Amino acid sequence: MLLETANLNAGYGFLHILRDVSLKVDEGEFVCLIGPNGAGKSTTLRTIAGLIRPYDGRVSFRGQPINGLAGHRITQLGVSYISEAMNLFTNMTVHENLMMGAYTIRDKAFLRNQLDFVYSLFPRLEERRNQLSGTMSGGERKMLAIARGLMSNPKMVLVDEPSFGLSPLMTKAVFEALDLLNRERGLTILVVEQNVTLTLAATNRGYVIENGRIVLEGPSPALAADEYVRRVFLGI
Numbered sequence: 001m002l003l004e005t006a007n008l009n010a011g012y013g014f015l016h017i018l019r020d021v022s023l024k025v026d027e028g029e030f031v032c033l034i035g036p037n038g039a040g041k042s043t044t045l046r047t048i049a050g051l052i053r054p055y056d057g058r059v060s061f062r063g064q065p066i067n068g069l070a071g072h073r074i075t076q077l078g079v080s081y082i083s084e085a086m087n088l089f090t091n092m093t094v095h096e097n098l099m100m101g102a103y104t105i106r107d108k109a110f111l112r113n114q115l116d117f118v119y120s121l122f123p124r125l126e127e128r129r130n131q132l133s134g135t136m137s138g139g140e141r142k143m144l145a146i147a148r149g150l151m152s153n154p155k156m157v158l159v160d161e162p163s164f165g166l167s168p169l170m171t172k173a174v175f176e177a178l179d180l181l182n183r184e185r186g187l188t189i190l191v192v193e194q195n196v197t198l199t200l201a202a203t204n205r206g207y208v209i210e211n212g213r214i215v216l217e218g219p220s221p222a223l224a225a226d227e228y229v230r231r232v233f234l235g236i
């Protein structure tokens with residue numbers, strides 16, 4: 001198993017959010033965690049990424065425990081976290097933002113390769129390499145955030161709400177890029193989303209979280225057909 005959380009309990013101070021969250025992502029999978037606003041999706045990703053220290057439970061990557069490690073150590077091990085807020089450096093150019101994503105890389109030739117790779121994936125970013133990121137459109141910024149997350153050459157990415165703030169067309173383009181990365185580059189992806197229909201169509205397998213607990217899991221097509229999911233999330 002590439003990534004595994006076992007009975008993860010986490011939250012903010014005394015505010016206990018995640019309750020015994022156990023999920024697994026195998027190498028090469030494209031997995032989603034779906035659920036309503038406030039269910040604990042982002043908290044789950046932040047805990048895996050090392051930004052929140054769990055109360056108890058375990059997070060392991062390639063069989064090694066990673067809970068308690070600092071975020072940059074987890075990045076170095078091959079897990080890249082792309083937050084919903086994106087946290088771009090708005091006064092820096094596209095190119096400079098990408099370089100910030102590569103801070104763990106020392107090898108110049110390797111860095112050059114990574115740049116070529118993300119520019120080939122998102123040619124629009126190359127056209128705009130000297131533009132300040134703060135002046136770009138929402139969709140372009142999302143692409144930049146994803147590209148920056150890929151600069152460290154991760155084995156796995158944790159993507160928080162790629163659809164957030166984007167038009168349906170842009171959202172589709174972002175999911176297509178993720179799908180390509182998964183199928184053609186073997187990138188393992190755990191995506192968190194509120195847009196249930198699109199996400200279940202794009203992923204292999206999924207978990208449903210409510211009030212900090214995993215309430216359902218299964219292959220994405222089965223979840224899309226599940227009566228509970230259809231009633232609660234799709235209003236069908």
Ligand SMILES: Nc1ncnc2c1ncn2[C@@H]1O[C@H](COP(=O)(O)OP(=O)(O)O)[C@@H](O)[C@H]1O
Pocket residue numbers: 012015017035036037038039040041042043044
């Ligand atoms: N920094 C924080 N401090 C305190 N509570 C937080 C913080 N971030 C999120 N929460 C709370 O944790 C709960 C889960 O939030 P979150 O994981 O962001 O949900 P989701 O991503 O599923 O919408 C919510 O009740 C939210 O208000």
Ligand SMILES: [Mg+2]
Pocket residue numbers: 041042043084160161
């Ligand atoms: Mg969230």
